[in-house]
Amino acid sequence: MATAPKEINQPAPEVLLRVENVTKIYDGTVKAVDDVSLTVNKGEIFALLGGSGCGKSTLLRMMAGFETPTKGKIHLAGQDITNLPPYQRPINMMFQSYALFPHLSVWENIAFGLKRDGMPKGQIAERVEKMLNLAQLGKFAQRKPHQLSGGQQQRVALVRSLAKRPQLLLLDEPLGALDKKLRETTQLELVNIIEEVGVTCVLVTHDQEEAMTMASRIAVMSEGYFLQVGEPDTVYEMPNSRKVADFIGNVNIFDGVIEEDEADHVTVRCPECVHYVGHGVSGHTGMEVGVALRPEKIMLSDKKPKGEYNWCQGEVIEIVYFGAHTTYHLKLDSGKVIKAQELNNTRDLSCGLTWGDRAYAHWNDLAMVVLAQ
Amino acid sequence: MSQATNNKIFSNLWMVVVYLFLYLPILTLVVYSFNDSKLISTWTHASLRWYEALIKDDDLISAVLLSLKIAGISALMSVFFGTFTAFALNRYKRFKGRTLLSSMASMPLVMPDVIVGLSLLLMIISVQHWLGFPDKGLFTILLGHALLGTAYATVVVTSRLREMDGRLDEAAMDLGCKPWQVFHLVTFPLLLPALVSAFLLTFTLSFDDVVLSSFLSGPGYSTMPMVIFSRARLGLNPTINAVATVTIVVVTCAVIASSFYTSHQARKRKREEAQAYSDSNK
Numbered sequence: 001m002a003t004a005p006k007e008i009n010q011p012a013p014e015v016l017l018r019v020e021n022v023t024k025i026y027d028g029t030v031k032a033v034d035d036v037s038l039t040v041n042k043g044e045i046f047a048l049l050g051g052s053g054c055g056k057s058t059l060l061r062m063m064a065g066f067e068t069p070t071k072g073k074i075h076l077a078g079q080d081i082t083n084l085p086p087y088q089r090p091i092n093m094m095f096q097s098y099a100l101f102p103h104l105s106v107w108e109n110i111a112f113g114l115k116r117d118g119m120p121k122g123q124i125a126e127r128v129e130k131m132l133n134l135a136q137l138g139k140f141a142q143r144k145p146h147q148l149s150g151g152q153q154q155r156v157a158l159v160r161s162l163a164k165r166p167q168l169l170l171l172d173e174p175l176g177a178l179d180k181k182l183r184e185t186t187q188l189e190l191v192n193i194i195e196e197v198g199v200t201c202v203l204v205t206h207d208q209e210e211a212m213t214m215a216s217r218i219a220v221m222s223e224g225y226f227l228q229v230g231e232p233d234t235v236y237e238m239p240n241s242r243k244v245a246d247f248i249g250n251v252n253i254f255d256g257v258i259e260e261d262e263a264d265h266v267t268v269r270c271p272e273c274v275h276y277v278g279h280g281v282s283g284h285t286g287m288e289v290g291v292a293l294r295p296e297k298i299m300l301s302d303k304k305p306k307g308e309y310n311w312c313q314g315e316v317i318e319i320v321y322f323g324a325h326t327t328y329h330l331k332l333d334s335g336k337v338i339k340a341q342e343l344n345n346t347r348d349l350s351c352g353l354t355w356g357d358r359a360y361a362h363w364n365d366l367a368m369v370v371l372a373q
Numbered sequence: 374m375s376q377a378t379n380n381k382i383f384s385n386l387w388m389v390v391v392y393l394f395l396y397l398p399i400l401t402l403v404v405y406s407f408n409d410s411k412l413i414s415t416w417t418h419a420s421l422r423w424y425e426a427l428i429k430d431d432d433l434i435s436a437v438l439l440s441l442k443i444a445g446i447s448a449l450m451s452v453f454f455g456t457f458t459a460f461a462l463n464r465y466k467r468f469k470g471r472t473l474l475s476s477m478a479s480m481p482l483v484m485p486d487v488i489v490g491l492s493l494l495l496m497i498i499s500v501q502h503w504l505g506f507p508d509k510g511l512f513t514i515l516l517g518h519a520l521l522g523t524a525y526a527t528v529v530v531t532s533r534l535r536e537m538d539g540r541l542d543e544a545a546m547d548l549g550c551k552p553w554q555v556f557h558l559v560t561f562p563l564l565l566p567a568l569v570s571a572f573l574l575t576f577t578l579s580f581d582d583v584v585l586s587s588f589l590s591g592p593g594y595s596t597m598p599m600v601i602f603s604r605a606r607l608g609l610n611p612t613i614n615a616v617a618t619v620t621i622v623v624v625t626c627a628v629i630a631s632s633f634y635t636s637h638q639a640r641k642r643k644r645e646e647a648q649a650y651s652d653s654n655k
Contacts, residue, residue, distance in 0.1 A: 093547050101541060103563055
């Protein structure tokens with residue numbers, strides 16, 4: 001999720017895909033996609049992230065041409081493609097189920113799209129060869145899809161959709177069908193191949209890790225519209241709403257009221273504690289807000305922290321060991337349960353806490369995000 | 374004796390009983406086709422006498438040929454119409470009268486043949502009365518068999534279409550196929566096994582149908598089952614045993630060959646999948 005440092009005087013990025021106020025209504029009543037606009041720049045990997053039924057797949061299918069928008073326009077490289085059928089769009093898609101043709105060999109699967117374009121035979125062979133090398137599948141060219149493992153099938157699906165050199169590549173839950181162990185390696189392979197070809201990508205996923213590791217920008221979707229669009233670290237560290245904070249990763253949310261509103265800091269009084277936030281927010285005194293705090297930003301100790309802000313006390317009611325880190329569930333005196341994540345950086349349990357212990361949770365003044373109600 | 378051995382003895386015994394029930398009559402028929410006696414129930418000694426008689430029996434031979442012809446043509450018609458119906462029901466989820474079509478398409482499966490035959494006969498008679506055609510004969514039998522066969526073919530093709538990944542069509546379109554190319558390059562090749570089995574099923578249905586044919590045939594168009602049936606009423610002639618045996622042998626060979634082929638394919642596929650798995654773990 002590292003992003004390149006921003007250069008000064010960077011040339012304006014070239015817009016490849018422009019979605020303008022697209023709405024999709026099914027059966028006259030169900031709004032699957034609700035007035036969505038977005039632009040995807042050339043060379044970008046853009047992720048549509050959301051739970052099932054949030055409209056992300058419908059949006060992708062409208063880009064591919066399998067659905068037509070009820071309202072709105074889709075432009076690709078300046079051309080209006082809203083009503084073009086899929087076979088006339090310079091867009092290819094990799095399907096979640098891969099949709100490899102079971103009756104054709106790997107070679108024929110990759111050549112399938114090229115043949116439809118009437119490309120000369122010599123060129124087809126050359127292109128397929130290149131694609132097989134890209135996916136490191138050279139020796140499997142004559143196999144049928146069922147003779148390949150899941151990871152290999154996935155690479156065939158990817159290079160099949162790249163073979164026609166589409167201007168835009170669509171990925172539908174690219175890693176959805178793989179088991180967890182294969183995911184990590186495959187994810188990197190996928191990104192490497194995509195970057196080698198330099199194709200612009202829109203991917204759909206419900207898995208926030210997948211979106212964060214693969215994409216340069218993420219749109220978080222819910223109920224047919226975008227909650228937030230931004231770079232992975234922005235969306236994670238600066239969510240603009242409770243829904244986003246909740247959807248991306250784990251979060252503790254404290255409800256409170258702004259007590260002090262200054263240019264360089266605010267304090268928020270909650271039933272459990274008082275938050276001192278070390279930067280100004282757009283709000284006013286007396287406003288009801290939520291304070292979002294990620295578990296990994298909370299530190300635990302058995303000693304009472306100094307000062308009156310940014311700590312609370314509770315009882316350890318659950319300890320979940322993950323190997324690399326441990327999550328402690330702390331029941332505060334108000335009855336609220338918060339999660340705190342401690343890194344296991346030594347081989348004995350890091351802070352020696354156990355079930356039933358009283359513990360103090362504390363955090364620094366830039367750890368939290370203040371969200372409007 | 375333990376419970377397990379008891380169970381085993383019982384299940385073996387049961388198997389023998391079921392096999393006897395199913396195949397003893399057929400076996401008897403085959404054995405008696407080699408009987409020299411003119412009486413169907415008394416065994417004298419083995420001979421090929423009735424097979425000779427069969428070759429010379431022009432009526433029976435031409436009935437067999439007619440049956441084959443009707444079965445072949447009506448099976449083709451059934452598969453053709455059945456495929457279209459199955460497509461309409463599976464690929465186009467919303468159109469007016471869909472529910473009606475889906476229940477009407479399978480109606481002939483449950484409707485007694487006698488009723489179907491009788492109603493077809495009445496319809497054909499009145500159509501003929503108004504228009505002057507069709508005359509009862511080859512065409513009307515084909516019509517009846519195709520009607521029944523279409524229902525069966527629809528069921529077979531539908532089940533295959535249902536388990537086919539609809540994304541394959543989309544993938545084909547995505548890669549540049551126009552709709553007719555999708556059918557020609559992807560759907561049809563994948564559907565072929567189902568079309569073959571639908572053909573075999575409807576062929577068999579037509580080949581042994583006696584009820585519909587009796588209603589719909591005209592003079593000079595007697596199918597094999599009709600001839601056998603009418604001769605049986607006059608007193609069975611052992612030639613029938615001979616023609617039945619020939620049919621059984623042909624069918625048995627076809628069934629054995631096809632099941633060998635299928636199990637061979639399944640084994641091959643399993644081996645290849647295992648190979649793929651072990652390759653990827655290297």
